[in-house]
Amino acid sequence: MAITLTDAAAxxxxxxxxxxxxxxxxxxxxxxxxxxxMAYVLEFADKTEENDEIFEDKGVRILVDPKSLIYIDGxxxxxxxxxxxxxxxxxxxxxxxxxxxxxxxNV
Amino acid sequence: MAxxxxxxxxxxxxPHQHKLAVGIDLGTTNSLIATVRSGLAETIADENGQHLLPxxxxxxPDTLSDNENTYQTEVGHQAKTNAVNDPLNTIISVKRYMxxxxxxxxxHSVYRFIxxxxxxxxxxHTAAGNVSAxxxxxxxxxxxxxxxxxxxxxxxxxxxxxxxxxxxxxxRQATKDAxxxxxxxxxxxxxxxxAAAVAYGLDTGNxxxxxxxxxxxxTFDISILxxxxxxxxxxxxxGNTSLGGDDFDQVIAHWxxxxxxxxxxxxxxxxxxxxxxxxxxENLSSQDCTSIHIELPADKNWHSELSLQQFEKxxxxxxxxxxxxxxxxxxxxxxETSDIQDVVMVGGSTRVPLVRQMVGEFFSLEPxxxxxxxxxxxIGAARQADVLVGNKTDEDMLLLxxxxxxxxxxxxxxxxxxxxxxxxxxxxARAQEFTTFKDGQTAMAIHVVQGERELISDCxxxxxxxxxxxPPMVAGAARIRVTFQIDxxxxxxxxxxxxxxxxxxxxxxxxxxxxxDNEIETMLKDSFSHxxxxxxxxxxxxxxxxxxxxVEALNSALAEDAxxxxxxxxxxxxxxxxxxxxxxxxxxxxxxxxxxxxxxDKASAEFAQRRMDASINTALAGxxxxxxx
Numbered sequence: 001m002a003i004t005l006t007d008a009a010a011x012x013x014x015x016x017x018x019x020x021x022x023x024x025x026x027x028x029x030x031x032x033x034x035x036x037x038m039a040y041v042l043e044f045a046d047k048t049e050e051n052d053e054i055f056e057d058k059g060v061r062i063l064v065d066p067k068s069l070i071y072i073d074g075x076x077x078x079x080x081x082x083x084x085x086x087x088x089x090x091x092x093x094x095x096x097x098x099x100x101x102x103x104x105x106n107v
Numbered sequence: 108m109a110x111x112x113x114x115x116x117x118x119x120x121x122p123h124q125h126k127l128a129v130g131i132d133l134g135t136t137n138s139l140i141a142t143v144r145s146g147l148a149e150t151i152a153d154e155n156g157q158h159l160l161p162x163x164x165x166x167x168p169d170t171l172s173d174n175e176n177t178y179q180t181e182v183g184h185q186a187k188t189n190a191v192n193d194p195l196n197t198i199i200s201v202k203r204y205m206x207x208x209x210x211x212x213x214x215h216s217v218y219r220f221i222x223x224x225x226x227x228x229x230x231x232h233t234a235a236g237n238v239s240a241x242x243x244x245x246x247x248x249x250x251x252x253x254x255x256x257x258x259x260x261x262x263x264x265x266x267x268x269x270x271x272x273x274x275x276x277x278x279r280q281a282t283k284d285a286x287x288x289x290x291x292x293x294x295x296x297x298x299x300x301x302a303a304a305v306a307y308g309l310d311t312g313n314x315x316x317x318x319x320x321x322x323x324x325x326t327f328d329i330s331i332l333x334x335x336x337x338x339x340x341x342x343x344x345x346g347n348t349s350l351g352g353d354d355f356d357q358v359i360a361h362w363x364x365x366x367x368x369x370x371x372x373x374x375x376x377x378x379x380x381x382x383x384x385x386x387x388x389e390n391l392s393s394q395d396c397t398s399i400h401i402e403l404p405a406d407k408n409w410h411s412e413l414s415l416q417q418f419e420k421x422x423x424x425x426x427x428x429x430x431x432x433x434x435x436x437x438x439x440x441x442x443e444t445s446d447i448q449d450v451v452m453v454g455g456s457t458r459v460p461l462v463r464q465m466v467g468e469f470f471s472l473e474p475x476x477x478x479x480x481x482x483x484x485x486i487g488a489a490r491q492a493d494v495l496v497g498n499k500t501d502e503d504m505l506l507l508x509x510x511x512x513x514x515x516x517x518x519x520x521x522x523x524x525x526x527x528x529x530x531x532x533x534x535x536a537r538a539q540e541f542t543t544f545k546d547g548q549t550a551m552a553i554h555v556v557q558g559e560r561e562l563i564s565d566c567x568x569x570x571x572x573x574x575x576x577x578p579p580m581v582a583g584a585a586r587i588r589v590t591f592q593i594d595x596x597x598x599x600x601x602x603x604x605x606x607x608x609x610x611x612x613x614x615x616x617x618x619x620x621x622x623x624d625n626e627i628e629t630m631l632k633d634s635f636s637h638x639x640x641x642x643x644x645x646x647x648x649x650x651x652x653x654x655x656x657x658v659e660a661l662n663s664a665l666a667e668d669a670x671x672x673x674x675x676x677x678x679x680x681x682x683x684x685x686x687x688x689x690x691x692x693x694x695x696x697x698x699x700x701x702x703x704x705x706x707x708d709k710a711s712a713e714f715a716q717r718r719m720d721a722s723i724n725t726a727l728a729g730x731x732x733x734x735x736x
Contacts, residue, residue, distance in 0.1 A: 013113070023116075026113065027116070031525075040111060042111045042113050043113060043116050044113055066638055070638060070639065070642050087111050088111045088113070089111070090111075
């Protein structure tokens with residue numbers, strides 16, 4: 001299993017990292033949030049933590065801490081548009097059900 | 108699903124917003140204000156390009172209004188100049204009086220202190236009325252605030268103010284009060300030596316012992332700090348509250364007066380000699396020799412030269428005095444000079460080459476001097492303020508005070524729910540909503556734990572308390588908001604509140620106490636190596652909790668409607684299923700429990716359907732179709 005990106009996501013990540021002029025990786029993860037759910041973490045990464053799993057796809061380095069990986073392994077990061085809003089989406093095969101807005105989910 | 112954006116490291120929950128934050132060095136002699144702009148920390152100059160604001164406030168007779176609470180004041184350079192002619196209404200070095208009672212204040216103070224009835228705070232009698240040290244400090248802060256607002260073009264979100272490491276609670280509180288009076292939102296007070304260390308970035312990585320040598324205008328402080336795991340601990344402080352650059356000036360002035368045979372100078376001449384002495388001192392920081400020129404009455408001018416060598420001979424005894432304090436601080440901290448990693452120079456007087464040289468020899472280290480020693484404390488405070496308002500853009504920047512381990516509470520099934528995650532900078536407050544598990548549940552036990560593991564039994568228990576008086580409701584209807592709050596002193600308070608009824612309960616705990624660094628490290632390592640176990644354990648527990656919930660719900664439904672809606676056989680069949688589920692749920696096979704829950708679901712589907720029909724029938728009884736559509 002691995003973490004992958006769609007073309008659209010990769011294109012935007014590369015652009016955003018370039019614009020930031022610092023850091024060279026993207027961090028994906030989860031944190032517990034709400035009564036039983038998890039919320040996604042999507043951040044720039046300036047350094048690799050000792051226990052990080054590192055993935056590379058379409059020229060983007062992706063860091064995931066080992067605890068998070070269990071919840072999001074196999075995820076494809078997509079970039080899309082909804083109305084006027086645009087941003088990233090986690091296509092996570094581990095998700096069994098998620099709340100209405102999709103920000104918190106269950107495995 | 109929702110669309111996400113990439114956040115700065117560690118910022119994923121909060122939207123990134125730039126907020127104006129400043130650091131203030133509220134000094135005995137001079138004060139400064141600094142901010143971080145485009146990642147660069149710098150002090151803010153006033154409209155005349157001056158960075159240093161003399162901590163001098165002159166109170167003028169109030170001719171404009173009768174309101175007791177407004178003063179006419181002059182703050183800074185003008186006040187300092189006026190001090191010569193208006194010494195009793197011009198307050199210098201007010202910091203020395205902060206948080207002090209009348210008894211603590213040296214009797215030889217020039218000001219007329221008055222103890223007002225019903226107040227323990229001594230007040231200084233001035234032309235504008237009686238003012239407390241807090242009010243005087245507030246005037247300085249107000250001036251700095253205006254300076255910053257003008258330069259940054261907006262209101263300040265928050266400030267960090269520095270205080271000496273030896274300041275006690277009363278002195279710190281007085282400083283906070285002064286800021287409040289000046290309309291500033293204090294994010295935190297930090298120790299001056301800590302701020303200096305932060306300015307040099309010693310907080311990023313350099314674990315070890317750092318010495319901060321602070322020789323200001325009128326005071327000398329030496330602080331020994333130990334940085335470990337991103338937290339500065341003050342090991343010891345020492346110093347001399349009446350030793351500083353002003354004494355250097357005095358020594359030169361004394362020499363000049365004896366050389367020029369001035370015996371009885373008036374105030375103006377005294378001023379001139381002192382100014383001359385200061386100029387000579389400053390010149391000798393970069394030159395080997397300086398010329399001195401004094402205008403005496405009756406055109407009898409005096410002219411001379413002072414060499415660096417002569418100057419250093421005069422200063423030797425004074426600098427030696429500071430080293431005595433250094434030795435004492437080392438002894439108090441129980442360390443050797445060889446344990447020390449860095450010596451940071453703070454205060455304008457550390458520009459004097461002899462000071463640098465003697466300090467360097469004493470500690471056998473090249474002192475750090477690249478940041479302007481007058482500005483270094485304010486710059487450190489600004490960097491800290493920037494972090495505290497949430498403008499942190501660099502993951503490895505400051506971790507001054509942090510929670511070393513996650514804090515959370517116990518949920519059903521012995522699982523941990525983290526509320527404040529580890530490495531969160533404090534102070535911090537986080538809230539989460541929980542609900543009841545059983546119908547009619549009127550109390551909730553709240554168990555506060557610390558640690559990274561998923562199961563409560565693997566974390567450290569900190570405190571337990573109960574929230575009582577929850578109004579009886581069906582399971583899941585109550586909204587209980589649990590708030591975790593850690594203040595700047597590391598004190599954790601947890602409160603729980605049932606939102607519909609407003610009942611509340613709370614407890615205070617000290618989170619990081621009793622855990623050694625090793626224990627913290629072990630707890631962290633465990634959480635990584637046991638990640639998969641924890642997930643399995645969590646899944647099992649969650650399934651067990653779900654099974655229990657299904658049983659509870661079915662039992663209460665059966666109790667209510669079994670007789671009405673089910674035949675004896677049907678009821679028995681469902682009860683049989685429930686019993687089996689209870690049996691399986693006690694085992695450790697998560698899949699088996701899941702399957703059993705599905706079976707129970709199926710077995711009770713018809714019953715659920717009938718209950719639904721029955722309640723719809725009840726709701727519809729007596730209504731015509733038109734009422735509903």
